[in-house]
Amino acid sequence: MLTNISTVLRTCVQRNGTAAVASARTYTDFTPQATFEIKKCDTHKLDTAPATEVVMTREEGLQYYRTMQTMRRMELKADQLYKQKIIRGFCHLYDGQEACAVGIEASINLSDHLITAYRAHGYTFTRGATVRQIMAELTGRRGGIAKGKGGSMHMYAKNFYGGNGIVGAQVPLGAGIALACKYQGKNELSVSLYGDGAANQGQIFETYNMAALWKLPAIFICENNKYAMGMSVERSAASTDYYKRGDYIPGLRVDGMDVLCVREATKFAADHCRAGKGPMLMELQTYRYHGHSMSDPGVSYRTRDEVQEVRSKSDPISLLKDRMLSNNMASVEELKEIDVSVRKEIEDAAQYATTDPEPPLEELCNHIFHNDAPLDVRGTNAWSKLKSTS
Amino acid sequence: MDEELERDERVFLLGEEVAQYDGAYKVSRGLWKKYGDQRIIDTPITEMGFTGIAVGAAMAGLRPICEFMTFNFSMQAIDQVINSAAKTCYMSAGLQSVPIVFRGPNGSSAGVAAQHSQCFAAWYGHCPGLKVVSPWSAEDARGLLKAAIRDDNPVVFLENELMYGVPFEMSEESQSKDFTIPIGKAKVERQGSHVTLVAHSRYVSHCLDAAAVLSKEGVECEVVNLRSIRPLDMECIEASVMKTNHLVTVEGGWPQFGVGAEICARIMEGPAFNYLDAPVTRVSGVDIPMPYAKILEDNSVPQIKDIIFTVKKTLNI
Numbered sequence: 001m002l003t004n005i006s007t008v009l010r011t012c013v014q015r016n017g018t019a020a021v022a023s024a025r026t027y028t029d030f031t032p033q034a035t036f037e038i039k040k041c042d043t044h045k046l047d048t049a050p051a052t053e054v055v056m057t058r059e060e061g062l063q064y065y066r067t068m069q070t071m072r073r074m075e076l077k078a079d080q081l082y083k084q085k086i087i088r089g090f091c092h093l094y095d096g097q098e099a100c101a102v103g104i105e106a107s108i109n110l111s112d113h114l115i116t117a118y119r120a121h122g123y124t125f126t127r128g129a130t131v132r133q134i135m136a137e138l139t140g141r142r143g144g145i146a147k148g149k150g151g152s153m154h155m156y157a158k159n160f161y162g163g164n165g166i167v168g169a170q171v172p173l174g175a176g177i178a179l180a181c182k183y184q185g186k187n188e189l190s191v192s193l194y195g196d197g198a199a200n201q202g203q204i205f206e207t208y209n210m211a212a213l214w215k216l217p218a219i220f221i222c223e224n225n226k227y228a229m230g231m232s233v234e235r236s237a238a239s240t241d242y243y244k245r246g247d248y249i250p251g252l253r254v255d256g257m258d259v260l261c262v263r264e265a266t267k268f269a270a271d272h273c274r275a276g277k278g279p280m281l282m283e284l285q286t287y288r289y290h291g292h293s294m295s296d297p298g299v300s301y302r303t304r305d306e307v308q309e310v311r312s313k314s315d316p317i318s319l320l321k322d323r324m325l326s327n328n329m330a331s332v333e334e335l336k337e338i339d340v341s342v343r344k345e346i347e348d349a350a351q352y353a354t355t356d357p358e359p360p361l362e363e364l365c366n367h368i369f370h371n372d373a374p375l376d377v378r379g380t381n382a383w384s385k386l387k388s389t390s
Numbered sequence: 391m392d393e394e395l396e397r398d399e400r401v402f403l404l405g406e407e408v409a410q411y412d413g414a415y416k417v418s419r420g421l422w423k424k425y426g427d428q429r430i431i432d433t434p435i436t437e438m439g440f441t442g443i444a445v446g447a448a449m450a451g452l453r454p455i456c457e458f459m460t461f462n463f464s465m466q467a468i469d470q471v472i473n474s475a476a477k478t479c480y481m482s483a484g485l486q487s488v489p490i491v492f493r494g495p496n497g498s499s500a501g502v503a504a505q506h507s508q509c510f511a512a513w514y515g516h517c518p519g520l521k522v523v524s525p526w527s528a529e530d531a532r533g534l535l536k537a538a539i540r541d542d543n544p545v546v547f548l549e550n551e552l553m554y555g556v557p558f559e560m561s562e563e564s565q566s567k568d569f570t571i572p573i574g575k576a577k578v579e580r581q582g583s584h585v586t587l588v589a590h591s592r593y594v595s596h597c598l599d600a601a602a603v604l605s606k607e608g609v610e611c612e613v614v615n616l617r618s619i620r621p622l623d624m625e626c627i628e629a630s631v632m633k634t635n636h637l638v639t640v641e642g643g644w645p646q647f648g649v650g651a652e653i654c655a656r657i658m659e660g661p662a663f664n665y666l667d668a669p670v671t672r673v674s675g676v677d678i679p680m681p682y683a684k685i686l687e688d689n690s691v692p693q694i695k696d697i698i699f700t701v702k703k704t705l706n707i
Contacts, residue, residue: 113450147483154481161449161486166473172439173474176446183402183428183452190450206439213434367480368518370487371542375621377518382659390484 033057034327038261044244044251044281050268054260058329061320064106064259065330066338068098068317071122073346074131075290078121078138082294086354087138090165091152093290094122099316100223100284101126103262104191107270113181115161115174116193118153119223119288123193127160131345135353143356147363168194168201171220175207178218178279189217189273191266197228199242208246208279215278219269220246222283223256229292230301243283256284257314287314366390391418391455393567394539395425398453401539404431404444405457405494414459415495415554441467441492445474448490448544455539458494461510461548468513475544476519491538493547496524497591497642498691500552504679509643511590514546515619515652521573522620524548526594528558530617533571540570548619550591576623578630582612585636585701588627588653590616593640593692600697609701619649627653628662635667636704642691645674668704673697 035055043049075095081087094101097119105126108114116123124134129145137144137155145155155163161177164170174192181188194204199222211218222242226233233240243251250272254265262284269280287310291298298307324330365377365388372390379386395401407414409422409432422430433440437458444456458464464471475488497509514522521543525531531549538545563569579594580601587597594615601611612630616623631637637657639650650672657663657670676690 115446146481146485149483150481156482156485161446162478162482164474166469169442169469169474172442172470173446173449175439176443176448177450178446179443180447180450180452183447190446203436203438203442206434206436207442209434209436210439210443214431367482367484369521369543370479370484370489390479 030058030330031328034329036260036323038258038264039255041261041265042243042253044241044246045248046250046252050252050264054264056260056323058324060106061324061329062338064102065317065320065324065335066342067102067126068259068320069339069342070131070345071095071098071101071125072317073342074125074134074349075121077135077346077350079290079294081135081139081350081354087152088140089151090118091138091294092119092292093294094119094288096289096310096316097223097225097256097286098122099259099262099319100221100256100286103259104221104266106259106263107266108189108191110159111186112188113159113161113174113177113190114193115164115170115177115190117164117167117170117195117198119195120153120155120163124155124157124160124163127157129155129157131349132352135349136356139353139356140358141353141356142359142363143352148359149367168198168203170194171198171201171204172207174220175211175216175218175279178211178216179214181217182214187274189219189270191219191221193221193223195228196222196224196226196233196240196242197231197236199224199245200237208249208281211279212246212249215276217273217276218279219266219273220249220279220281222281223286224283225286225288227288227292227301229296232301243281246279246281249279249281251281251283253283253285256286257316257319259316259320362387391535391539392421392424394536395421395429397567400451400453401455402429402431402447402452403455403457404433404440406433406435406459408432408457413457415551417549417554418457437463437466438470441470442474445470445488445490448475448488449478449486453489453539455491455493458492460506460551461494461496462506462508464492464494464510471514471520471544471546472517476517478519479543480519487542488544489542491535491545491547493535493538494549495551495554496548497550498675498680498687501682501684501687502680503682507680509641509675510546511548511619511641511643512648512652514548515622515649517620520544520546520620521618522546522548523573523618524590525617526553526591526615529560529564530571530615532560532564533569534573534617536568537570537573541573545573548591553592556595571617574618574621574623576617576626577615578612578626579615580611580613582610582634584609584611584634585638585705586612586614586627586630586634587638587640587697587701588614588616589640590619590649591642593642596692596694596697597640600694600701603694603698604701609705609707611701616649622652622656624653624656624660628657628660631657631662632665635665637666637670638673638697638700638704639670640673640692640697642675644677645672646677648672648674650674668706671700671704673700
């Protein structure tokens with residue numbers, strides 16, 4: 001990632017020949033790392049808490065910045081494409097919540113496992129998919145990460161189990177993945193995400209019970225963005241202390257708009273799980289700028305002022321940017337270059353996603369089964385015999 | 391299950407009472423003693439939760455056997471079976487497979503009343519992405535269960551509580567550790583020339599018993615044991631119908647949208663239609679929730695006399 005930035009900058013220099021480029025400052029001018037004070041987490045059934053003084057390096061900062069900016073621009077592009085009717089069906093956007101996905105990934109490995117619900121484009125990216133693959137899946141093309149067969153809610157990558165459409169169902173799945181981690185003894189853990197709406201689902205409590213009973217290496221994370229579709233947390237939960245709802249499972253309430261807070265809390269939870277102490281619960285207090293999905297303008301149950309206030313005071317990308325600039329960890333120009341580069345990447349991906357052809361009709365019935373002999377599938381009428389290969 | 395647990399360490403069993411209780415119907419007797427807590431797991435009474443956990447474990451590389459104490463309880467977890475297990479391979483375009491077996495007793499028992507007697511063959515048989523099998527004999531149960539466990543896809547394995555105690559003769563071959571029966575293939579249990587009887591699970595016995603009675607009257611029934619509900623072996627049924635020209639389906643479940651209804655529709659769409667000398671007809675459970683009183687229960691499910699009656703009607707004798 002850092003190579004990308006330096007390549008971009010080097011290219012700028014070469015283009016200008018011998019002329020000095022505006023960003024004549026070299027890397028040695030910047031602070032290599034700085035210590036930051038972050039908000040203390042509320043704890044439940046814990047004697048210790050995540051650190052409140054944390055170190056972030058310049059490299060880390062640039063990486064978090066670039067990743068969050070990519071996610072942000074990608075979601076905004078998806079908004080555009082949806083309004084142009086190039087993306088169909090459901091489209092649940094993640095803009096505003098970027099610090100959650102990036103902070104979590106910063107403290108786990110790609111060899112760990114993660115599952116979430118349908119607001120999944122950001123996680124598909126942090127788990128290793130390319131923007132092209134994600135956008136082409138949204139537009140239902142053959143280059144999509146699920147070959148166009150899944151769509152917005154069903155994207156998968158290595159150690160990323162979607163992308164799940166049924167509210168809450170992903171949580172028992174995530175605990176099952178944790179069971180497999182424990183069974184296979186590879187010291188991996190499983191992160192299961194769900195929203196404030198899903199937090200009331202019975203199957204989640206069933207899962208808490210078994211995960212605690214069997215000491216599964218599972219981190220349950222509630223992304224509390226204050227609204228489950230149009231239901232505010234006050235209107236749907238008798239207890240909005242989501243981090244306490246695991247009862248016997250220790251919990252943390254975390255500022256989900258601060259990537260460093262999320263990172264630190266995840267590190268704390270990951271250490272707990274890897275030590276064999278059983279599951280942990282984290283509530284990330286975050287916010288989504290868009291409505292629940294593209295069909296929801298998002299202002300019938302909250303005011304535009306509220307959205308604006310969060311945008312101006314708590315935006316995760318702005319927070320990180322301010323930190324880096326005020327600590328001389330990057331220059332305005334450098335961050336602008338990243339913005340330009342990200343914009344280009346998104347444009348390129350959107351171009352791909354709108355020109356890549358749809359999957360061929362011959363693929364219609366494929367992938368019903370895995371590792372199976374070809375079979376015949378009935379088409380829409382008795383004479384239509386379609387072929388399915390796995 | 392013992393042999394499959396021994397053969398592949400990724401295989402494990404979870405469900406209510408499967409471990410220390412030796413199984414509600416003693417199907418898993420001795421397994422916990424032999425394999426221990428990690429591989430034979432007693433779950434709390436939380437079907438939706440533990441079924442989801444089983445599916446997740448399958449997604450992450452294990453090969454779970456998820457037991458439902460009866461399939462009636464699978465309704466609590468049916469979302470995990472259909473939306474998380476069955477559809478995933480397709481939705482992910484083959485990226486994510488789910489090698490899981492859901493097994494347990496299905497259909498009516500004796501005196502357990504309405505909430506514990508439903509047959510789920512039609513419901514699960516309806517869904518693409520699932521394989522659904524319904525064994526009758528001990529050989530069926532053995533071969534199909536091994537095939538199901540070794541299959542990389544979700545398989546619904548419908549057992550029958552009343553069949554657990556029925557002894558069957560077994561061939562040498564069927565007792566071998568690697569004996570599997572292909573999923574999707576039916577078996578002709580009895581050759582005949584006058585009428586084809588198609589059934590699955592317990593009602594295969596009823597058909598054979600009816601065939602024995604009818605044989606004395608000179609009517610020779612061909613009895614087809616479906617073995618699999620999905621895929622349905624229409625080729626086997628069609629070949630039989632093209633020989634006998636008459637078809638009667640027999641099932642324990644309700645008639646509307648049932649296994650027999652599907653067979654009827656497909657016979658009409660296929661080559662065997664022109665060989666029929668009479669319409670296909672169905673024998674099924676009565677279209678009511680299962681009552682408790684013995685006289686009522688006995689008259690809620692197909693009896694041998696119902697099969698004989700229907701055959702005679704079909705043959706117009």
